[in-house]
Amino acid sequence: xxxxxxNCEICQRIAQCEAGTHAGLIAELDxxxxxxxxxxxxxxxxxxxxxxxATELHELPRGTRLRYLEEMAQLAEAVAKAxxxxxxxxxxxxxxVHHLHFHVFPxxxxxxxxxxxxxxxxHQAGSKEALASALEPARDGQLIASxxxxxxxxxxxxx
Numbered sequence: 001x002x003x004x005x006x007n008c009e010i011c012q013r014i015a016q017c018e019a020g021t022h023a024g025l026i027a028e029l030d031x032x033x034x035x036x037x038x039x040x041x042x043x044x045x046x047x048x049x050x051x052x053x054a055t056e057l058h059e060l061p062r063g064t065r066l067r068y069l070e071e072m073a074q075l076a077e078a079v080a081k082a083x084x085x086x087x088x089x090x091x092x093x094x095x096x097v098h099h100l101h102f103h104v105f106p107x108x109x110x111x112x113x114x115x116x117x118x119x120x121x122x123h124q125a126g127s128k129e130a131l132a133s134a135l136e137p138a139r140d141g142q143l144i145a146s147x148x149x150x151x152x153x154x155x156x157x158x159x
Contacts, residue, residue: 010099
């Protein structure tokens with residue numbers, strides 16, 4: 001079974017969140033950090049980085065696991081509200097980075113290939129399209145603020 005890796009990319013991102021230096025920081029939640037994804041090819045693509053360095057969801061204590069899933073759903077609802085998404089895609093893979101994290105992709109009906117999985121549509125790393133859609137704090141600051149505001153409202157309504 002996969003184990004948590006040394007020099008974990010998610011742990012590094014969490015350290016940036018804790019220091020307030022992560023460019024895509026949306027909010028700290030009880031069980032994780034909500035951040036905007038490095039690529040904004042799918043505008044509003046966000047992640048929930050689990051504070052506990054577990055590799056599998058079932059490794060979390062039951063209460064933490066349920067709270068983490070609730071917070072992932074709250075983030076997804078906020079992303080949907082902030083982006084007007086037609087559909088959301090959720091993924092929890094961990095094949096490359098063995099630290100629990102969820103991806104939330106807002107999908108739009110206007111996409112050229114709305115029924116294809118996101119990973120087969122992602123721009124080639126280093127391409128001009130990938131560079132143009134990379135997280136840009138100046139451009140994406142309002143999006144982060146919109147998701148943060150929606151997340152605050154969602155959480156206030158469910159507490």
